[in-house]
Amino acid sequence: MSPALASQCRRAANRHIRTQNDSIWIPEALLAAVFDRYCMKLRTVARYGSSVPGPMENRRRMGKRNMAELNPGQLRSTSPLWGLENLADLTQWHWKPPTPPHERLRQHRDESAQEQPLVRTMMNWFSQPAHGDNDNPTATEETVAQSLPEMNWDAQTMPTQIVDTGLTLFFRDLESEATTATRPNFTEFRRNWSNYLTSSLYSGDTIRTVLDGIQHGINPLRTGTGQSLEWVVDRIKLDLLDATIAGLSVHGPDGRSYFHTVIWCDLLERISELQINSLRLFAKAMDYIPENYLNNLSTGVLANIRTYIIASSSHENRSSVARQASKMATSLKKLNLTDHLHLLESGTQYVLMLRESTDLYFPRIRTGWLQLLARLPSADDSYLIKTACILEAGKGVKSLSNREICEMYLAIRRSSVKRLTRVYNDLENTSEEDSTCYGYFGMALWETNQFGLAQDFCKFLYKLGREQDVMKFAKGMRIFIKCEASPLANIAIGVGDPVLAINILNIYRESRVEARKKEAHSRCLLHTNLSIDTLRTLSKNRSLKHYKVLSALRVKQPPGRQTQSPLRFPTKRQLRNENRAATRAAMTFALLENMSSRQSFAFVSNCVNYLRRKRGLVVSDAALRALLHNITRDLAEGRPGRITRLRWFLSLVDKYVGRDRMLKIGLALKQWRQINAWRRRMNAG
Numbered sequence: 024m025s026p027a028l029a030s031q032c033r034r035a036a037n038r039h040i041r042t043q044n045d046s047i048w049i050p051e052a053l054l055a056a057v058f059d060r061y062c063m064k065l066r067t068v069a070r071y072g073s074s075v076p077g078p079m080e081n082r083r084r085m086g087k088r089n090m091a092e093l094n095p096g097q098l099r100s101t102s103p104l105w106g107l108e109n110l111a112d113l114t115q116w117h118w119k120p121p122t123p124p125h126e127r128l129r130q131h132r133d134e135s136a137q138e139q140p141l142v143r144t145m146m147n148w149f150s151q152p153a154h155g156d157n158d159n160p161t162a163t164e165e166t167v168a169q170s171l172p173e174m175n176w177d178a179q180t181m182p183t184q185i186v187d188t189g190l191t192l193f194f195r196d197l198e199s200e201a202t203t204a205t206r207p208n209f210t211e212f213r214r215n216w217s218n219y220l221t222s223s224l225y226s227g228d229t230i231r232t233v234l235d236g237i238q239h240g241i242n243p244l245r246t247g248t249g250q251s252l253e254w255v256v257d258r259i260k261l262d263l264l265d266a267t268i269a270g271l272s273v274h275g276p277d278g279r280s281y282f283h284t285v286i287w288c289d290l291l292e293r294i295s296e297l298q299i300n301s302l303r304l305f306a307k308a309m310d311y312i313p314e315n316y317l318n319n320l321s322t323g324v325l326a327n328i329r330t331y332i333i334a335s336s337s338h339e340n341r342s343s344v345a346r347q348a349s350k351m352a353t354s355l356k357k358l359n360l361t362d363h364l365h366l367l368e369s370g371t372q373y374v375l376m377l378r379e380s381t382d383l384y385f386p387r388i389r390t391g392w393l394q395l396l397a398r399l400p401s402a403d404d405s406y407l408i409k410t411a412c413i414l415e416a417g418k419g420v421k422s423l424s425n426r427e428i429c430e431m432y433l434a435i436r437r438s439s440v441k442r443l444t445r446v447y448n449d450l451e452n453t454s455e456e457d458s459t460c461y462g463y464f465g466m467a468l469w470e471t472n473q474f475g476l477a478q479d480f481c482k483f484l485y486k487l488g489r490e491q492d493v494m495k496f497a498k499g500m501r502i503f504i505k506c507e508a509s510p511l512a513n514i515a516i517g518v519g520d521p522v523l524a525i526n527i528l529n530i531y532r533e534s535r536v537e538a539r540k541k542e543a544h545s546r547c548l549l550h551t552n553l554s555i556d557t558l559r560t561l562s563k564n565r566s567l568k569h570y571k572v573l574s575a576l577r578v579k580q581p582p583g584r585q586t587q588s589p590l591r592f593p594t595k596r597q598l599r600n601e602n603r604a605a606t607r608a609a610m611t612f613a614l615l616e617n618m619s620s621r622q623s624f625a626f627v628s629n630c631v632n633y634l635r636r637k638r639g640l641v642v643s644d645a646a647l648r649a650l651l652h653n654i655t656r657d658l659a660e661g662r663p664g665r666i667t668r669l670r671w672f673l674s675l676v677d678k679y680v681g682r683d684r685m686l687k688i689g690l691a692l693k694q695w696r697q698i699n700a701w702r703r704r705m706n707a708g
């Protein structure tokens with residue numbers, strides 16, 4: 024179609040559309056856009072300039088023209104391109120500075136903002152049906168209010184009349200796209216239906232008849248329809264049940280009205296049959312049901328539990344499983360193990376029945392059920408652990424992963440765990456590597472200052488029968504946790520005692536918290552007041568070697584003669600810290616009561632020799648008192664004591680304290696030995 028003919032058609036359409044008294048001016052560009060979209064079937068693109076495809080034609084298509092190609096006032100020039108008629112009149116040309124880029128962008132936005140609303144309005148006008156009142160929401164509401172049938176129902180009203188009214192209003196909403204989304208007619212029906220139930224003029228048969236009639240009337244729309252209309256049908260069922268529950272909730276068992284257990288059980292079963300998420304509606308219904316009536320409604324409650332179990336198999340995201348489990352646990356918060364144990368046992372048996380199913384993924388179902396039990400206030404740790412062991416047992420059943428165990432523990436202790444979101448985010452870092460989950464979990468507890476839960480987590484693993492996972496937990500933590508107590512924890516892991524390693528790290532963490540409260544800045548383990556508890560815990564294992572412990576405490580003297588360059592000589596502060604560390608280690612090992620005298624002497628003597636042999640350190644009085652406390656343990660028990668140890672101690676006192684002090688201590692030790700010898704003779708005689 025030529026441009027001239029297209030322009031004539033547009034003008035004819037304009038005269039036909041516009042009335043005589045219409046004063047709205049419609050621009051030519053808007054008519055062209057509408058005509059090109061809805062009226063033109065064939066359009067012939069006229070070539071300007073050369074009719075042979077080439078660079079000049081491409082230049083025309085791209086809208087780039089040279090000055091010689093301009094044809095002002097002519098649609099198509101009959102002269103050749105190089106003719107004088109095609110030359111531009113340069114006498115009328117004036118130079119203008121180029122427009123900046125930001126100014127061009129602003130102009131383009133302004134033009135688009137002015138043209139787009141008018142074009143969109145015109146397009147919508149041509150595309151919508153002839154009913155002009157559908158665009159006005161106020162007019163739609165007024166029309167709905169005027170066309171609603173009479174819904175003043177009473178005890179004499181037949182249920183079929185209510186069903187016919189509901190279906191009529193529902194299908195009336197489907198006649199227009201504007202009312203399909205908002206459903207104003209059916210909303211008014213639900214409001215009147217709820218008021219009818221509130222007036223206590225109903226019966227159980229009436230409610231079931233109305234619900235069945237409306238649901239059966241709208242079910243055929245699901246066949247052969249699109250997804251949007253199918254969702255509308257499911258939403259209608261959900262809204263209808265919501266209105267029914269809101270109307271029945273007024274008649275609670277307060278002694279003046281009867282609680283219709285049959286009706287409520289039927290409503291719970293209908294909620295379980297919904298195709299869309301019904302946890303909110305189930306929670307609303309459970310709030311209105313008293314606890315002493317739950318046993319009478321066990322069929323409906325169990326139906327919703329089974330629906331939740333089936334739905335948990337479709338959640339691939341772990342956060343979705345936790346979120347749905349929290350919502351379901353809120354709905355079942357009235358259940359207790361004393362009166363409603365059979366409901367939880369039935370749910371467990373249903374999960375076991377789905378273990379052989381090939382259509383559902385059993386690990387997800389098991390995780391969803393365990394997450395729900397972990398969030399129930401009435402389900403304690405022992406019941407959860409027993410259920411987990413039952414669901415994990417069986418040949419060919421995939422065992423619980425490390426991450427599932429950590430998430431189950433967090434669900435149990437969710438009230439005592441601080442910064443729960445941070446801990447969950449750290450578990451997300453494990454991705455698909457389940458072996459590192461314990462390490463990230465321990466690191467999260469360490470960084471959030473709640474490492475005391477690590478000991479409780481070990482007890483939880485022991486109850487689950489996963490003793491080997493306690494070692495995995497300890498080994499995973501030592502990869503991420505680096506502190507002054509890490510060497511001691513590694514020693515405990517090396518001798519096969521992971522609980523001891525966790526206790527050592529926990530004692531150190533508590534000592535750091537206490538030191539931070541007292542504004543102490545030292546990071547050495549032996550500078551804290553809990554160093555005795557740490558070494559006492561470590562000394563419980565009899566297979567420990569004293570040189571390994573001293574090496575971990577950095578008190579062990581390296582073999583051979585020490586050669587140290589003057590440039591690497593330690594500072595006074597470093598020497599003071601090393602002297603304090605060795606002295607406190609000697610005092611700690613001397614005070615340990617569960618350690619034998621021989622083992623204690625080996626630790627203390629190594630600390631003293633470290634102070635003697637390392638350049639810059641001095642044997643302090645505290646270290647000598649620790650050695651004296653150790654070598655006099657035999658004398659305190661009535662034995663004669665070790666002469667070699669006593670002489671070595673006196674030589675140290677003579678060297679580092681003084682001869683006078685050595686003589687006094689020596690005479691006191693000699694008198695002590697004589698008293699012990701006299702007592703032994705008296706006991707023997």
